[in-house]
Amino acid sequence: MPDTLLKLTNIIKTFGPVKALGGVQLEVAQGEIHALIGENGAGKSTLMKILSGAEKPDSGEIMFDGKPYHPQNPAEGRLSGIAMIYQELNLAPHLTIEENITLGIEKSKLGFAKSQKTLVQEALRILGQPDLDPSTPVNTLSIAKQQLVEIARALVLDTKLVILDEPTSSLTAADTQALFEVIARLKAKGIAVIYISHFLEEVQQICDRFTVLRDGQTVGTGSMAGTSIQQLIEQMVGRSLEDMYPHIPHTLGEPVLEVQALQGKSALPRSASFTLHRGEILGISGLVGAGRTEMIRCLFGLDKVANGKVTIMGRKDLQAHYLRPEKALDSGLDLLSENRKEEGLAVNLPIFTNITLSALKRVSRFGWLNLAQEKQQADEWCTKMNVKCRDSRQEVGALSGGNQQKVSIARLLNHNSDIFFMDEPTRGIDVGSKAEIYRLIQTLASQGKSIVMISSYLPELLGICDTLAVMHRGELSAVKPISTWTDHDIMLYATSGVAV
Amino acid sequence: STENKTTTANTEGGTEKLRIAVIPKGSTHSFWKSIHAGAVKAGQETGAEIIWQGPQKEDDRQMQIQVVQNFISQGVDGIVLAPLDDRSLATPVNAAVKRDIPVVIIDSDLQSKEYSSFVATDNKMGGKLCAQRLAELLGGKGKVIMLRYSEGSASTAEREAGFLEGMKEYGPNIELISTNQYAGATMEKAFQASQNLLNRFPQVEGVYCPNESSTQGMLRALQTSGKAKKVKFVGFDANATLIAGVQNGEIHGLAVQNPFMMGYEGVKTIVAVVKKENYEKRVDTGVKLVTQENINQPEVQELINPDLDKWLNQ
């Protein structure tokens, strides 16, 4: 094994009564790609925050590059050679690419900023983006590009370790692949990478070694070669997981949602037609920016519709033009947002409020709430969904990412619609919980609910959907049974719009 | 500059109507309405056009300076000004005089030699009158509160000073138990300050306030605390509510100026200045103490109930 770059021993961190980390060990060698895996709430993000200087450990030792390392703030961590790319992107949207990349390390003369265009262009070139103009404001870039800007930030400094916290959870397969290339280039430059992901295939594909966390403790570490995904899962969950994609028998019934030539006002989607039946799980695949999110937002009344005919349960009065979210909810539609933090949840309100918010009618009478009933319902969902929390009066914001996602799903289930739009329902969720959510979706279908599931993770679409359609630049392909699609067909349509 | 000379030149021709700007301190006291009426009356008599414009925010010196500047730009023939401050307004007044626009000051004085005439009440005298009245009412002894108006207002400061002077003269044995509290610019602030003062000094026997809003605020505070009529109360300025207070014995004396006369004389004087006729350097418009005894006398009635609508609603 090459020289050790980073060594953490017995890191302990508590947030009030919550023990997030209870004695973690982690060793990363120079120039390796190290996977950090674990269930939701295992403490991965917290550990990385400590490494980057955003949080301070209660106790424990960190050795970095042969020296004890105690960053007081993220800036210090960054300057010592540790770059952190967070789960949520961290860019100043009003500034340009160059300004973002050189933020905090500007060269100046008498206070006047000097242009560092060449340095920035060099970094962008290493990342395979030589054409990107450094004077573009970042709020006009796609998410994938924005992420590259963040990585470029690491390259303009003498960085020895890059931490990527779930970098692919908002990227599509193609962008993910591009990112892997970037990671390979980093490795070639001798930069070590800590890679956090719930996609174990990815982890296996690109990582050299791994460390598994469970409930704030290191439970295993080893070389990736010779370790199967099953073994990783066993270490994470503490037992084996037999059926990742359960199948609960269900049959397709009459059409409940018919969409013809739907066109959004904001250019996306350009044309989408499909029919959804009772008990059907319809998967939608495509590249980021293809307009899948916009399509269901249009159907739900969150975005404006330019054209198209939509029939919900055969009712004439429910055209997409007239739809507003409140009406959509009333007529049996519900939507799980892809952006949990910004849209999906009111993070500083309690869990129970979030769960019941869209179905307050059920716990109220003439506008008056029955608090006891409301709390009881929410508690039930917390138990059923296995939300890791102290109490349903806790703020949602204090939960780990995966548990927050479970709360969003609990809201949908509590509202109890007939048609579910689920946008990336398993984003940021660990394997164990994923299997739970797949089972849940199957259960819903078996009870006669219809589900439209958008996902950028192809295996799960192939694993649980009955039918599938692919979107390319706002145009939706025909819906075909899942068995007639191949990986190749899907990628072909997604990238070029050519149907087989 | 040359432009301006041409604008003043074409009005100096004499064939046109004179345009006289009248600038009050504010517009939301009935005091200013009377001045306005007086000015309009004088305007009709002399054939001048009256332009009435106060600072947009009451008690804002900066705004009043800007209003004066704007009138200079506009090239009016003369300005009648009630300055919010005895020094800040000197610069714009000097600028006006430099541009051949004469200025007459009304209501409170201005520290400038440039203005043509000063038409006002003797505020100090008014304060003294009040002190005399209060001393008489209290029989030369007792505990008295003076609630000041607002920081930095010259005319009321004179009335306060005059009152204190008068107290030394007419009631040397009277104890002034509070003289450092300010009522603030609005009536509602005056009301709260008064309430608190009355709670603090339940033994108070006499009260003096130096202007309309503070008098009204104090009157209301006396009413709500059940002290009205029991406490001897002398105030300044008149409006419908305060006159009613005098009539039913809740106010024992009200120093009333003659704002109508102030506006009237102010405009008369400025027109005389513009037409290069004779005028007085100082016009005293007088102050009168209105009490329950004299309130029904016709000359007092004319003072407190001038027929404003006759002049203003046309």
Added chain:
Amino acid sequence: MTPKVEIPPATVMPPLPNKSKGESSSVKKVLLQFAPFFGLLSVFILFVILCPPAFYSFYNFKTIITQTVIVGIAAMGMTMIIISGGIDLSVGSQIALGTVVIATILNMGGPGVEASTGITILAALGAIAACAVCGWLIGLTTSRLNIVPFIVTLGVMQIARGVAKWIGKEQTVSTPVNNLQKLMLLDPEPEWLIFAPGVWITILLVALTAVVLKYTVFGRYIFAIGSNEKTARLCGINVSLTRMAIYTFSALFTGVASVMQYSNLTVGDPTAAAGMELDIIAAVVIGGGSLSGGEGSAMGSIIGALIMAVLRNGCNMLGVPNFVQEVIIGVIIIGAVAIDRLKHHIKA
């Protein structure tokens, strides 16, 4: 609608072991919840020590409470607005407008010695309606044109003040004697009331606000919009309608406050309550409301208003010069919020 979803309880993950030290932390929590109350208490005790006995006489107590009425009632409306993530700078102007409207309507009844009960009630309703229109306009503009409420209400602040001056012909409007003038008497007319009717109305309105915020769907919507507007929309809340409702509803409180202001002044005064919006906002914030939305309570806000009234009264009692009062109030505003921050720190 199809039957309720039945989800079998999850089996994959073991439940999290429950935290055992709930007791001590709940004691802390209760203490923290009452932080504004303790603030009030300590300010009061401070003045009791410093002031002459007149300060803690029952009569002065009545005075303080009566002086809280106007800011207190308006603060109830502001509480809802601030919880919903908004702000309203036009409250002071609205109150002035209300007093002028009352005076104008009262004068319509003719120059009788005393205004009839009918016209008195009409006048009060008129003021409330005038404020409601302002609130509705604010809600409409913020939600339809999508302009931040700071700007909209800054504009309405000017507009309402201008309209008040216009209606009042730039003068205070005197009025015939009427029953509204008795709402704020320190010694109320039926003596058994003990406090002025305005005080009882305030207590009622505080209770109403507390109930609305906690036990109604509307209240829940207010919190949801303030906490995350997008989520609210996703969950089927008609955000622009609700926002209009919030501004209109809270303007009703402003209207009631303007009736109290009129009762205090007994005249319609277009310059009344200038700058009072800042006192009102300060009261809400001292009481734990957060300007970024999602936090605040009726109880907290009224205590905030009381703290300010005690301060003003106490300073007057001590004969402290006005400028010192201003400095003290400034320090208290910052201090109260600093303590609130600290509280959040402890909680986290």
Added chain:
Amino acid sequence: MTPKVEIPPATVMPPLPNKSKGESSSVKKVLLQFAPFFGLLSVFILFVILCPPAFYSFYNFKTIITQTVIVGIAAMGMTMIIISGGIDLSVGSQIALGTVVIATILNMGGPGVEASTGITILAALGAIAACAVCGWLIGLTTSRLNIVPFIVTLGVMQIARGVAKWIGKEQTVSTPVNNLQKLMLLDPEPEWLIFAPGVWITILLVALTAVVLKYTVFGRYIFAIGSNEKTARLCGINVSLTRMAIYTFSALFTGVASVMQYSNLTVGDPTAAAGMELDIIAAVVIGGGSLSGGEGSAMGSIIGALIMAVLRNGCNMLGVPNFVQEVIIGVIIIGAVAIDRLKHHIKA
């Protein structure tokens, strides 16, 4: 579990097709950038049509520009604060404090007929320093105690006003004749200056602000903090230090504004500039500044200040009653921002 997915080699997403009309959109963009300027122009033209010829005389032009000076200079500081995502409600009080400090220092020089140049300069510096201390305190409190600037500056607004009254002994402070009083003369002393020295100083400060915002590291930090504070912190910007610098630096502008205010009033006035902060904020927002941070420009803000000055002057010229002016200004504030929103809509 399904077999590993074979992913085809990376394809960078091709640009979306609907972005071809670059030309027309860039023209549009330029037009939009000048939106505040066009606003100013149209207001001006409106008044030229309505007003007597005196409105567009050169002398009146000078008057308008000179009347913009105080709000304009203070708006430069406010622009920086607003871009950084903050707000300052205490500017008006700071200006009052500044005038009182100047007057007090001038009086220290003894009761001469005219103050010496040395003491005059000292007085001006004293005022600027007093404001800087206020700004520094605001910065310190917001960043160290983590309190929203709205509250901190609301507190400082009271405190600074109280201190001003204290120093001025609750009165306007008269001063000996001195050169500062000549800064705002409509007919400047060396006649070749054409405009008052204050106007030239304003132009200089606008240029300075524009340069600082665009070309310096400090300016970039201001934008970064306003745009995304968290990112700024992660990138190693010392946010609390920078924020203190921003508030202190912009308080220097407030200090200069207070010198101009003194020059106008020729006395130290503790009640000066009450409510002026709202005018200043309105100027910045009319000029395109966004209260949520990250947006704003020196040029825009000065144009915003000019728009308000033209409005006031024009209304005076027209002889429009005050209350109508108030209503118009209220409508303009809302209207300007509504147009700005619209602009963003088109841009998006």
